[in-house]
Structures are given as C-alpha cells and as structure tokens.
Amino acid sequence: MDTPIPERARKGRGAVSNARSTRFTALQRERTDDGWAGARTPSSAAPDTADAPADADHDGPGPQTVIGTDRSKSALSWNRSPDIPFDRSLNPYKGCEHGCVYCFARPTHAYLDLSPGLDFETWIFAKPNAPDLLRQELAKPGYKPATITLGANTDPYQPVERDLRISRGLLEVLEEARHPVCIITKGVAVTRDTDILARMAERRLVRVMVSVTTLDRELCRTLEPRAPQPARRLASVRTLVDAGVPTGVMAAPMIPALNDWELERIVEAAAAAGADAAGYVLLRLPYEIKHLMEEWLDAHAPGKKEHVLSLVRQARDGALNQSDWGVRMRGTGEYADLLARRFRLAVRRHGLSGERPELDTSQFTPPAKDPRQGSLF
Template sequence: MDERIPDRARRGRGAVSNHRSSRFTALQRERTDDGWAGARSAQGACGDAADAPADDDALEGPSPQTVIGIDRSKSALAWNGSPDVPFDRSLNPYKGCEHGCVYCFARPTHAYLDLSPGLDFETRIFAKPDAPDLLRRELAKPGYRPATITLGANTDPYQPAERDHGISRALLAVLEEARHPVCIVTKGAAVTRDADILGRMAARNLARVMVSVTTLDRALCRTLEPRAPQPARRLRAVRALTDAGVPTGVLAAPMIPALNDWELERILEAAADHGADTAGYVLLRLPHEIKHLMEEWLDAHAPGKKDHVLSLIRQARDGALYDAGWGTRMKGTGAYADLLARRFRRAAKRHGLSADRWDLDTTQFTPPAKDPRQGALF
C-alpha cells in the first residue's frame, strides 16, 4: 500500500514540496503516514506535541519561514557564453529568491548548495554583502573590457531581502562611479527606490530596466509568483521609471500554454500604456527539477488544466517537457510556438514596442578606484 502523503500548497509559497533535495545526491524526501499523524494532532494523547519534530516536510503546518544566510563568493561577475543571450556578464546580489515563482529557471542552482530547488530555493536565501567591493576590484583590473552588465539575470535583485541589505543599490553606485552600462531585470517594484541613480545613468545612456509581467490576473499571480509584487504595482513601477527618464521595457515571461498565454496582447498593451518602449517574451522553460515542481503546482492549483498545459509544452519542445537547444530554448518550435511568436510581433508593432534593446554606451567607462576611500588625483 502506498503510504505517501500528498503535499498541499502553502500560503505565500510557490513550490509545493521539497521532495527533490538535490540532483547531486541519492537522498530524497517523501512525506509518509507512519501511523502517528492522528496522535500528533491530539496533544497529550501520547506525550506533549511540543516534543514532536517541527519538520515542514513531515507535518502539515504553516509556511516555512525565510532564513537569510551569507554568501562569501570570491567574485561578483558571472560570465556566460550562451549564443542566445544578449549579454555575457551578470550580477546576482542574492542566491535563491523569496518571490517564489514556481517556474523560475534559476531554481536548479540551489542544488549546487545541496538544497532543494523547491521550498528551499524560496526560503533559504543567501545575500552577498561583499559583492560591491568585489565588483569594484574586478572593474579596476587592467585587462577589463566593458560591456553591458545584467543585474538580476539569475535571481531578482529587488526581492524582499534588498530592503534590509541594499546590495543592489550599492552595486549601482559602483557602476555609476565607473560609468559602466547596466540593464536590470526584475519583478520588484522596489527598483523605483533607485530611480535617482538610474536616472543619472540613463541620461548618459548607461542604464535600462526590464520589468517582468507574467500575468495581469491577481489571483493567478498569488499562486504562480506568490511574494512578487502584484501586476499593477509592477506597471506603476514602469511608469515611475520612465517618468524619471529611465528607458524601461516589459518582459511577458514566461508564457505558459493554456494558463497565461492568452494574456500576451493585454500585457503588451498595458506595458505601452505605462510608458514602456521595449518588450520581449519567453516560452516557459522547465530544466532539471522545475519539470516536477511545475507538475506539482498544476496538481495543486490547476488540476483540470494540467494535461492540456503539459501537452502544449511538449508540442513546443519536440515531444519533451524541455529542450535546451541554443536558439530554441527561449521560444520553442512547432505550430504553437510559431503562433505565439506571430502574436507577439503583431502586438508589439501595434503598440510601438521595439525588440529587446541592449544598445548602451560602453565608451564612457572609467575604472573605479580599487578602494572607495581612495580619492582621485585629478
């Protein structure tokens, strides 16, 4: 008899489980009924319930709390050679992301920490307080050649932890000092806090912001990306940034077949109405553990749509749930993917939204002082 207990969604969390601890270890966790569930719920029946282990994966209970740790990486910049990505370097002030977007392609990176890409990814966050000093030293190296840095390529630089740690703002201060171009990708409405720095940089053609808007449906947003700002707040952030002179675009990402893909035109219209000048989209990507997390999410939140969603994904991924091929992993292939691409092009043209723009100025770059306390000679 199968004694596994099905997981249930937790309020304020995107992932349903922590089952797959890491693809690098054979140890996996499953919630099972050991016969003591009733005894544990009845305090005093067989001992004090306070003596029972407080394990969220074993017991029904409240949402796990967020824990912020410290990451002591030896470098700030992450480099990539992907031919279908418009940048070769990025900054990520945090590992993990409390926004909890169940579809986040960065979730599998937590496996490298021997943590789960599921609930661990959104509750075990690691801040990088040394990142601004590390960036300063890397930009000051004699052989460094400038190109646009993407802030937030992996996890969101304006997730809740930024309120207390301010690492993203400190990184922007270094980039402004060095007159180095930066493009920010975020769902965080808190990016408007840094409109002063971004406005000054934008006046020199050194800054751009891309705001991700996945859906305009508040109810869907609450379960799909539970701790990210509501869509209306993100759109207001687009308006605030453009009013501050910062060129801002919107990413309709990801488009999930039969779930939010019908909103594509509405998202682009809302983006244009709030001052966006650029738009892009990405078809849902399900690498590694995200396949299973997405299936669990569908079971919990949209069981009637699950088979249809997964069928359309397979149609766009050569029969699989994911295809990592260069040039196709972002948009997919086949009839469904082609139709989505045509819809995007027509809507973007109708609303005057250009394709993703990364044409920022690299000629103004000036290596910063290795030590911020060191004054300039001239």
C-alpha cells in the same frame, strides 16, 4: 504498504513540496503514511520536533524566510550562450522570496544541498560584499566593458533588498565606473534607486526590464505569491519612464493554456505605462522545475494540467524542456511559431521595439580599488 502523503500548497509560497532529494543526491526520500499519522502523543511526552523540517506542519504557520551569507569570491558571472544578449551578470542573492514556481533558477539550490522547492524561496543567501568584489573586478587591468545584467538569475529587488540594499551598492559602483547595466526585476523597490538610474540614463548607461507574467491578480497570487501585483509593476514602469529611465516589459514566461492568451494584453499595458520595448520567453521546465510545476498544476489548476503539459511538449520537441541554444527561449513547432507571430504583431501594433537598444560602453573608467581613494581629476 505505506502510501505517499500528498503535498498541499502553503499560503504565500509558490512551491508545493520541499524535496531535498535532487539529481545530486544518491538517497531518495518520500513522505509516507505508515498508519500512525493520526495517533495521539501521550500527554506525558512531548513530541520530538528537533529534526522536523520547517514545513512539517502544513496546517500551522508556513516556513519562515532565513537570510544567510554567500561567500562567493567574485561578483560577476560569465556565460558564452549565443542566445542570451549578455555575457556577464550580477546576482546579489541566491534564492528568491518572490516564490515564482516556474523560476529557472530554482535548480541552483540543489548545488547547496537544499531543495529547489520551498528551500529556494525560504533560504536566501545574500552577498553583502558584492559591491566591493565588483569594484575589484572592474579595476583589474585589461577589463573590457560590456553591458552587465543585474538580476539574470534571481531578482535583485526581492524583499530582502529593502534592508540590505546590495543592489543599490552595486549601482553606485557602476555609476562611478560609468559602466552600462541592464536590470531585470519584478520588484517595485527598483524605483527607490531612481536617483542613480536617472543619472545613468542621461549617459545611456542603464535600461530596466520589468517582468510582467500576468495581469490577473488571482493567478499572480498563486503563481508568484510574494512578487508585487501586476498593477504595481506597471506603475513602477511609469515611474521610471517619467524619470527618464529607458524601461521595457518582459512577458515571461508564457505558459501554454494558462497565461499565453494574455500576451497581447501585457504588451498593450506595457505601452500604456510608457515602456519602449517588450520581450517574451516561453516556459522552460528543466531539472526539478518540471516536478514543481506539475505539483503546482495539481494544486491550483488540476483541470488544465494535461493541456498545459501537452502544449509544452508540442513546443519542446516532445519533451518538457529544450536546452539547445537558439530554441530554448522560444521553442519550436506550430504553437511556438504562432506565439512568436502574435508577439511581433503586438509590439508593432503598439509601437514598441522587440529588441533592447545598445548601451554606451565608451565612457567606462576603472573605479578606484578602494572607495576611500580620491581622484586627481
């Protein structure tokens, strides 16, 4: 019988595997060794690689990032979840090159017939028309403003933003409309937009939340391989704060027996960097993420795997994920309760808020549908 070929971690990538068989596909595929894996190709015949996946050669260069175009016809995404502090969000990119293995957005790539694994971090779909679409939506009669979250799904300041600058284009529209926005990011490139953010901050129209998962450089390198190192993220907090931009830190996700012991240290570092608020989220493992996380643990922390998963189940009512509103972000049970108490004590000790202050919606002015159109006032 053929035996499955074990997957191996690739340098600079978070996911170990790239299975394109998802919950939406009827045909399931598995790489196996039929005994010919070590056979040599005759010198007179070149191997056929036309249909080989980008990550077929584990020992060669890793899969390269490909940038595609997303053809969405709207910029805003809406939700009715009572445990999320916003009902609308902007996501200029699908997929994220940061490669965070735990990312809850990974399963969305399955809707594109791509893998939530390596495909998610190597096939990035940009929305170059997002600023124009946002302008049209904000200009619609009857639109009622409320804080928009930029980066609720994937990071708006991932590496591709350096060239495409879509997030900056969205901020320009929001500034023109005097519309409040909360940014969630790991990307230090957010500081390049400090000019816009500082002006919006003067009007109480912006807040930035910087995600810091760990202060350990080595853990960061494997857990979120293409995200900026923790020290650089904390430096970006200081830069924004010094520019007058209200900035907080998200200790997310807290992974039992892996980085949860750092919760107090992250809150302390956030306060030292000038942050005024902090938050945290307990690890969630929905859909394909649970398999990706298990593979990551096998590759990078095999001795901790069973302990990590056991604690996740203790905090998730015996499962690896809870989708119920009100508990999916924090979990249930003794472990989850202890984590919540530790967080409350930490933010109190360092004088931080555990909540995001409200932004001002009263200044909203619908933007011109065409940016070339001037104003009479």
